[in-house]
Amino acid sequence: MFYFGQEQWNWLVAVYLFLGGMGAMVMAISTLVHRLKVFGQDNTLLMIWGNLTGFVMLSVGSAMLFYHLLDHLAVWHVLLGVFNKPDAWIAWGTWSIIFGMIWGLVYTLPHIPTPKFLGWCQLLKFFKWFGTKYAGLMAWGTVFMSVFTAVYTGMLLQSFPAVELWHNPGIPVLFTVSATSTALASLLILQYVVVRADDHELRHRFELIDTWLIGSEIIIIAGFFFYLLNGTLNGQASHELLWGDPIWTYGFFVAGLIVPFLINLGMVTHKLPSNGFLVIVSATLILMGGYILRHYMLLAGIWELPYPK
Amino acid sequence: MAHYAMLIDLNTCTGCNACMAACAVENQTPFWSDKWRTKVHDITKGKTDADTARIFFPRLCNHCDNPPCVTVCPTGATYKMDNGIVDVDDDMCMGCQACTLACPYDERYALDYDDNTEKKAVFGEETLKKTRPGVDKCNFCRDRVEDNRLPACVETCVGNARQFADLDNPNDPVTQLINSGIAEPLMAHLGTKPNVYYIPVKKQTIHYERDMFNGQNSEGGLHPVGGENGTTFERKQAAESGQTEPAHEQAMFDVNSPFANSSDAQMTDLLKVEA
Numbered sequence: 001m002f003y004f005g006q007e008q009w010n011w012l013v014a015v016y017l018f019l020g021g022m023g024a025m026v027m028a029i030s031t032l033v034h035r036l037k038v039f040g041q042d043n044t045l046l047m048i049w050g051n052l053t054g055f056v057m058l059s060v061g062s063a064m065l066f067y068h069l070l071d072h073l074a075v076w077h078v079l080l081g082v083f084n085k086p087d088a089w090i091a092w093g094t095w096s097i098i099f100g101m102i103w104g105l106v107y108t109l110p111h112i113p114t115p116k117f118l119g120w121c122q123l124l125k126f127f128k129w130f131g132t133k134y135a136g137l138m139a140w141g142t143v144f145m146s147v148f149t150a151v152y153t154g155m156l157l158q159s160f161p162a163v164e165l166w167h168n169p170g171i172p173v174l175f176t177v178s179a180t181s182t183a184l185a186s187l188l189i190l191q192y193v194v195v196r197a198d199d200h201e202l203r204h205r206f207e208l209i210d211t212w213l214i215g216s217e218i219i220i221i222a223g224f225f226f227y228l229l230n231g232t233l234n235g236q237a238s239h240e241l242l243w244g245d246p247i248w249t250y251g252f253f254v255a256g257l258i259v260p261f262l263i264n265l266g267m268v269t270h271k272l273p274s275n276g277f278l279v280i281v282s283a284t285l286i287l288m289g290g291y292i293l294r295h296y297m298l299l300a301g302i303w304e305l306p307y308p309k
Numbered sequence: 310m311a312h313y314a315m316l317i318d319l320n321t322c323t324g325c326n327a328c329m330a331a332c333a334v335e336n337q338t339p340f341w342s343d344k345w346r347t348k349v350h351d352i353t354k355g356k357t358d359a360d361t362a363r364i365f366f367p368r369l370c371n372h373c374d375n376p377p378c379v380t381v382c383p384t385g386a387t388y389k390m391d392n393g394i395v396d397v398d399d400d401m402c403m404g405c406q407a408c409t410l411a412c413p414y415d416e417r418y419a420l421d422y423d424d425n426t427e428k429k430a431v432f433g434e435e436t437l438k439k440t441r442p443g444v445d446k447c448n449f450c451r452d453r454v455e456d457n458r459l460p461a462c463v464e465t466c467v468g469n470a471r472q473f474a475d476l477d478n479p480n481d482p483v484t485q486l487i488n489s490g491i492a493e494p495l496m497a498h499l500g501t502k503p504n505v506y507y508i509p510v511k512k513q514t515i516h517y518e519r520d521m522f523n524g525q526n527s528e529g530g531l532h533p534v535g536g537e538n539g540t541t542f543e544r545k546q547a548a549e550s551g552q553t554e555p556a557h558e559q560a561m562f563d564v565n566s567p568f569a570n571s572s573d574a575q576m577t578d579l580l581k582v583e584a
Contacts, residue, residue, distance in 0.1 A: 004415075006410055008406040008409050008410060008419065009406065009410060069403050069404045070402075070404020070405075070406070070420065070421055070422075070442040070443050070444070071402060071403050071404045071441055071442045071443050072403075074386075074400065074401060074402060074403040074404070075403045077384035077385070077386070077401045077403055078384050078405075080384070080385075081383040081384055081385065084384070084385035085382060085383055085384065085385045088380065088381055088383040088407075089381070089383075090381070090383035090407055091383040091384075156407075159377075159380065159381050159411065160377070160381070160407075160410045160411045161377050161411070161413060161499055161500070161501070162377075162412070162499060303413065303415060304496075305413075305414065305415060305496075306366070306495065306496075307350045307352065307366045307368055308350055308352070309415060
């Protein structure tokens with residue numbers, strides 16, 4: 001048997017998977033904490049920054065995928081995919097990204113003061129009116145579509161049957177957990193650097209949830225370690241590629257998971273002071289790990305064939 | 310309705326690569342970028358002088374009945390036809406290459422803008438069949454097949470290693486060979502239900518006396534469908550001596566050959582009918 005990796009989905013797609021999952025969950029969480037008025041606070045500023053940041057992340061990620069396409073003019077066909085090809089994850093993912101972005105923006109717009117230079121824009125006024133009148137619908141639509149997008153990024157990889165590393169139920173779980181974890185890290189950075197609101201309880205809750213998520217991710221990664229180690233030759237080849245690479249082992253697993261987990265654990269158990277510096281260091285490491293995870297997952301996908309490539 | 314399939318006899322492929330050339334010209338593939346719809350690999354097996362074997366391994370799209378490439382295609386550009394052929398609609402393909410990753414056989418390649426520019430120069434702009442970038446793959450020479458002709462690779466195969474079958478036609482000799490169980494699809498455990506079948510390589514010794522070899526119609530090789538071209542010298546000899554039936558038990562093939570070991574009944578029945 002011959003074993004080889006793929007070159008088709010390169011770092012552009014890794015960025016798409018990373019920013020897609022993270023941006024979507026940033027929008028979902030921002031909208032959720034605002035809609036539910038978590039801890040009885042008005043989280044409007046965090047919602048605005050979160051949704052706009054998520055919107056930018058999704059835009060950049062989608063632009064990466066668009067750039068990666070071979071025929072850019074044919075991209076509109078994907079919008080009909082949910083009707084023609086409801087079994088294709090990319091078709092559903094495209095819709096969930098588009099609707100999540102639009103609904104999230106429409107939900108956010110009424111809370112942003114209209115700049116004077118856009119005072120003439122009737123379309124903006126319409127969307128503000130629409131976002132106010134149907135706020136609940138927009139909010140829950142955004143949350144649903146965004147969570148769907150985060151899950152979709154893993155489902156997409158899971159749908160390729162020849163690759164042992166991808167074609168298993170652990171991938172959607174891993175990607176969803178990682179997307180939520182990186183989204184919380186992004187929101188914590190926003191809270192400490194940009195929003196600076198008096199929302200300590202919410203920050204602490206985010207840190208606590210993120211600690212649980214990183215802990216879960218460590219367990220999932222450990223599961224993958226043994227699944228591949230004792231798996232088929234295809235899986236063993238992926239195992240060798242992942243764990244033989246210091247960027248994966250030390251960059252992702254140690255610096256991107258273990259270290260932030262320990263920092264967060266220290267902070268939530270009050271063994272470490274919960275200050276902005278530590279939170280931002282931890283969140284930055286989580287974001288770095290989140291990208292390395294996607295990059296190496298694509299890189300280490302291995303095919304097994306009875307002939308050379 | 311036909312259900313097309315291909316049978317490839319790994320014992321008779323000579324590695325001449327004529328199939329690759331015929332396919333490249335017929336389907337205008339960018340061979341200068343090493344992009345082919347079909348390839349023949351030159352594989353050496355074994356480690357010692359005694360057991361080393363050189364195998365030519367032709368490969369192409371397997372036109373699976375449960376094709377993962379069709380499942381993942383978000384635009385519906387990749388589709389399965391009623392006759393079993395899996396094809397790509399050039400106008401609908403946006404080139405996300407998800408199908409390329411989904412294919413367990415690595416049988417798809419990306420056709421980019423540069424390839425298309427070069428194709429215009431090589432094949433001529435007016436006669437270009439595929440003008441849009443996207444993913445390209447074998448379609449069993451669909452135009453030819455719908456015109457009741459064989460795929461280019463099958464028609465040009467000098468060793469008759471490639472045979473085209475209609476699985477819905479029980480009288481098709483290639484279908485009968487496939488049904489005999491002598492041939493195996495690739496990686497069937499993946500559940501893709503592929504429609505390209507391979508007669509595995511068996512170490513065989515084809516021996517004949519030089520003076521008995523009188524041209525290609527009586528060569529000592531085996532023919533997957535046993536037609537006139539595949540007539541063995543023993544059979545020809547038997548026919549010339551007036552025997553109505555060739556003596557199958559007289560080692561028509563080497564005892565290690567796949568035909569000697571499996572599904573004798575169907576194979577010999579097939580030969581009997583033709584004789």
